[in-house]
Amino acid sequence: MYSSSTEANSSPPDAGKYIRLGIIAIIGIIILVIVGNQGVILSMNMTEFGYQFTKPLYYSIISALALSAVALVNVDIKNRSSIVWYSIHVMITFLNRTTHDPVSKNVTSFRDYRLSVPQFVIWQITKIFLFGAFFVNIMFGLAIVDMVDNNDLGIDNLSKLFLLPFVTPQSSDAAQTVISLIPALTILVPPLLGVIGIRLALYVGLHSIIRVITSYMYDSTQGKPKFLSYVSTIEAIIGIGIIWAGINMFFTEQIDYNTRYVIGGTLVAGIILIGFSIFDKIRSKVLTHPIKRDIYIRVLVLIAIAIIVGSVMAVNNSIADTRKIEYLGPYTQQQITINRYLGELDKVKVNVNDVKLESVSPNNIKSYIEQNRDILRSIRIWDWEAAFAKLKPEIGQRQYVEFDDNDILRFNSTMYWAASMKPVLPSTVSLENRWYNEHLVYTHIPNGFLTLDATTGQSIDSDKLFAQRSIYYGEGGLFSQTWSAYPTNRQTSAELDGALYSGKGGIDVSPPLSWIFEPNFLLSYPTDSVHVMRYKDVNDRMQTLYPYFLYNMFGQNVDFYPVTDGNKTYWLIPLIIGFDTNSVPWSMGNPYLRLVGFALVDTYDGDITLLKYGNDYFAKMIQRQYSDKFVEIPSWLAEQVRYPQELFTWKTEMYNIYHVTNTEEFIQANQFFKIPDRLEAYYIEAKPPGFEQTKFLGLLSLELRVSQGRNLSGYMIVENDLPTLGNMQFYQVPTNSTTKLIGPTAVREALEKDTDFSQLKTLLRNPRIGDNILYRVGDHDVYFIPVYTAGSGEGVVAQLGTIAAVGAAFDGEYYVGLGNTQEEAFEAYLHELSGVVPTSTSKDVISPDKNARIQQIKSLIEEKNLQIVTPTSIQIPLSFKEGEISYYTQSDLDATSELTSKFVDDFVIPRSKRILMWQDGDALNIGTIITVDNVIELHYISIGVGK
Incomplete structure (x- = not known):
């Protein structure tokens, strides 16, 4: 029942409206913040890096425009069809229908649906902007720009590729043809095959299927379904798909004596299906239903083609089993030639190592060692694990650093292990102080390298090798997790050790952009500019500015290491290019990998210098596009550089x-x-x-x-x-x-x-x-x-x-x-x-056994004319251990003899001619009993002799 209380408790009539508006406003603000933040980051990247950032972006846009246009743009301006707009039209019609109308009545035929010319043109452009990001292939964009500059990628010889499966190669000429096509087959062909396949799937497959379905629904309402017409369309779709599959078989990683039959059978099957489609399309003007006999004929024809091709391949395989060299040999030769090119194996020099075991006369051993002193002094004794374990304690009490990597380096013909570190947030930092410490305090590593001589195992003062040890750009830890900043007008520093960064890395960001980049700056520095340093992980930095290269290979990051010119310290990063070769005949899927050059990344400024090395087609391409960034390898790097292990x-x-x-x-x-x-x-x-x-x-x-x-x-x-x-x-x-x-x-x-x-x-x-x-x-x-x-x-x-x-x-x-x-x-x-082992050949040779070592000790005592007494037990209240030593190797004998002689001279000979000797576990004890102030004392030394 209605009452005044009911009226008072009810919600205002416009509450729902305000809630909806509030939700829309919140969503709008969130979108604005996200878009604004991304816009600020884009602006900062362009300002800080200039064309180093915009050039990859330019290549990405070129590839997106080209590939998305091939895949998505409909050029059939006569029919002007669109699946998206047709679907929207159908949904609107469906929602507006009355409850008593059948669905088929409200669904118009896709064949009759057309956009207006302006709408059709605008929609093609819109698709490129909407979906272009999914087609970005930066290598394709780079190649297109390079080709526009009149540089050839071997596409002139592409037509020769289609002859390879049908001609049995007699020499390596076929492989040489493929080698000339590798630039096109690795950069251009794979993305083009992909987008053409997408285009066929959309405009031949999906469009035609929707046309068949909607035509059937429309024709059914008229009581005149044209099944033969539908069948002819499906035949055409399948036929075109089979032909496209046959064309892709030319771009395969393996070709042998059966490939020609597979390709030929596939193309014939596709062409025959298209022929049947044309024939049925003509007959559909008279007939509405297909004849069963015709269906059987089509199926039997396809089965017959499959049986013929399969039989030929089986016969070939049977013959090849007994004539393998004749049948498979020519194709194997092409495989060998192609893969030797991929691996640059023709450049490998082969030497015969005639292993001999010849002894050196004992009289000449000393001089032989002296002749080879240079190599013996260069032997790497300390391995990665041992060097890491020895350097690790040198971190000391610095809880804000951890070891990141340990690299083998060479300076002045001496091998060193150099352990680099990464900044981490100490576990003791509280949650409310985390942001402050991450961005303003732990911005760098003050002493970023520890070094160890790889031969002697001695720790080296790293300042003698690296004049610049402050790392602001490195790998891992906080470098990869966050950015750092400081106010530009600071008088004091919150950074570790009060460091005041004075390098060129980073960018000054003024309000209000600084507020959008980081809202905390709105409250903490509302009017001050902030210097922000981003992309401090060198891998992230290189991937952002030079995304053409591989920074992860075979499941792990490409190894890079520190080098120095005597003043500055750099990370030396190999620039390795890699392409899949699934479209390269006889490649067996082995990748195309080349060293283009190196990148020097300043550990303090983050500045990047590119160094020339490679001369293959991609190295030349990238060097042309970045001609002002590539320089020759400097002379100071000649003895520090090393070929990438990967x-x-x-x-x-x-x-x-x-x-x-x-x-x-x-x-x-x-x-x-x-x-x-x-x-x-x-x-x-x-x-x-x-x-x-x-x-x-x-x-x-x-x-x-x-x-x-x-x-x-x-x-x-x-x-x-x-x-x-x-x-x-x-x-x-x-x-x-x-x-x-x-x-x-x-x-x-x-x-x-x-x-x-x-x-x-x-x-x-x-x-x-x-x-x-x-x-x-x-x-x-x-x-x-x-x-x-x-x-x-x-x-x-x-x-x-x-x-x-x-x-x-x-x-x-x-x-x-x-x-x-x-x-x-x-x-x-x-x-x-x-065959001669002198007693002093090596000071580290083990004494024969424990008993022999004990006998050696007894001999030392007997030389002093002392009687050795071996008591079964000793029970003396006061005992004093006067020394302890281990005697395991021959090198321990001198020290053992010295300790024993000193003990005998100080405690035994002045007082007695007897000496006590007893064993306690792994130790041999030698002692004497002395009376001091009527108190009996046992004085002894302990010699470890092993089990």
């Missing part, structure tokens, strides 16, 4: 297969190599055969894939010095060589089986065996293996326990030498190889 490993993987150039051997597949498991490329100072002095090289060992043994087939090196940067050489062991070159797994077993090392391993208690790197020292191939007392995962600083030199040449016996230094280890190896 490319070196990939090229070696390609070489593993395509070093086999004989088609018969390739088909037999018993000469393929592989990189041993868990082995990565080592960067070292070495002197392989043919080199007059030590060189900075990358090294990878290779072994046969099918071999049951674990011997090396050889090893690959890559040079890092300019001007021979990137030159690769393979040192191949002849398959019939009587002396083998053992691999990493076998050398590890050889070390484990060595008697001296087995004893030392027990004494060192769970040591970690480091990298086993193969070196050529004189005429000897030797693995140098460091053994550490603690691993990085134990929370203990790694220490070097010993160094093993294991002979890589094997003729039935392993030769192992141990030493405190690489020189001592190599000397011990040479003595063992010569």
Whole structure:
């Protein structure tokens, strides 16, 4: 019942209206803020980076316009159809119909629906703006612009590609044709095939299907459905689709003796279907229903084509099984040629490594070592893990940094490990202080590098290598998570250590743009300009400004490392280009990878300099478009640059297969190599055969894939010095060589089986065996293996326990030498190889066993004319340990003798001719009993002798 109280409690009649307006206003404000923020960021990018930012944007727009136009623009101005506008028309009509009207009555035929000419033209332009972003292909845009500048990408030879499946190649001419087409096949063809396929799907497939459906609905209302007409349209759609599939088969990664039949059968089937469609279209003017016989004929024709093609392929395969070389050989030769081009394998120099095991006369060992002192002093003893563990404690109490990476560098022919760091927010920072600390305090790393000599393991003062150690642009941590800023009129600094940034990185942002960029600035700095530094992660920075290159390969970021010109410090980033080759015949899907050059990114300013290196078609293209940014590699970088490990490993993987150039051997597949498991490329100072002095090289060992043994087939090196940067050489062991070159797994077993090392391993208690790197020292191939007392995962600083030199040449016996230094280890190896082991060959050789070491100690005491007494137990209230030492190796003997002699002279000889000796666990105790003020005291020393 209506009452005054009901009236009072009811909502105002316009409340819903105000709520709707409020919601619309909120949505509008949110959209305005988002659009405004993105607009400010775009403006800041253009102001800070200039054409470095706008150039990729320009190429993106060019590609979006070109590819979206091909895919989406309808040029049929006569019919002027549009699926989108037709759907809107149908929905409006459906909503406006009465409840008693059937649906079919309100759905007009798509065939009869047309836009007006202005609306049709505007809609084609609108589609490009609406959907162009989905078609961005920056490499395609770059290639289009370069072609406009009258530069050819090999498209003139594209017609020759369509002959390749139908002509059996007799030499490598077919492969050379493909090689000339690789620029077009990698950059232009894939996106064009994609957008043409989309166009066919939209304007041939979807348009025609909708036309059939709506025509059927309309014709049904008239009582005259034209089924034969519908069937003819469907036949045309399928026929065109099959023909398009056949055309795509020309752009495949593999062509063989059956490809011609597959393509031919596919094209014939498509053409026949189109012929049936035309025939049925003509008959549909008279007939409305298809004849069953005609349907059977069409199906049987397609089945017959499939059976004929399948039978021919089966017969070919059967013949090829017995005449494989004749049938498959010509195509295999093309595959080898194409992939050798992709991997640049023709540039790899192959050397025969005739492995020999020749001993050096004991009288000449010292001089032999002196002759090879240059390489022995360059041996890399400290590996990545040990260096990382030793450098980690040097971070100290700085909770705002963490290690990011550890890179091997070379300065003045010396190898160093350089650990770079990243800023992190300390866990103790409270939530309310997080924004302030992220953006204003932890803006950089004050001392961003720690260095370690890779040979001696000594920490190096990084200031001697890097004059500029403040990192404002780096990798990971806060660099990748956020930006930093400071007010331009500041007198004091909130940055770490009160640093006042004075570089060129970043941009000044004035109100009100600063408010839109970060609303907090509206309250904190309402009238002041703010200097903002963004894209501080160098990977993000490079991807934003130079998105043409690969910054992640094979599942991990491309490695970059610090270099210096003596004043400034830079990140050296390899500029690697990569393309899929799925459209390149005989490529087998192996990618096209090339080193275009390098980028120097200033760690303080973020400034980027591009360095020239490559000379392939893309390198020339990018260098033309950025002619004012590319410069020659400076001379100061000549001894710091190194060839990218990712490319070196990939090229070696390609070489593993395509070093086999004989088609018969390739088909037999018993000469393929592989990189041993868990082995990565080592960067070292070495002197392989043919080199007059030590060189900075990358090294990878290779072994046969099918071999049951674990011997090396050889090893690959890559040079890092300019001007021979990137030159690769393979040192191949002849398959019939009587002396083998053992691999990493076998050398590890050889070390484990060595008697001296087995004893030392027990004494060192769970040591970690480091990298086993193969070196050529004189005429000897030797693995140098460091053994550490603690691993990085134990929370203990790694220490070097010993160094093993294991002979890589094997003729039935392993030769192992141990030493405190690489020189001592190599000397011990040479003595063992010569069959003579002097008592002082190596100070690190283990004494034969525990009993022998105890007997040696007894001899030291007996030389003092003392009687050794071995009590069963000692129970004296007062005991004093006067010294403690370990006697595990021969190098410990002198110190043990000195301690023993001192104890005997100070505590025994003045008072007694007897000395006590007893064992307590791993220790041998030597003592004497003294009476002082009528109190009996036991004084002793403890010598660790092992179990």
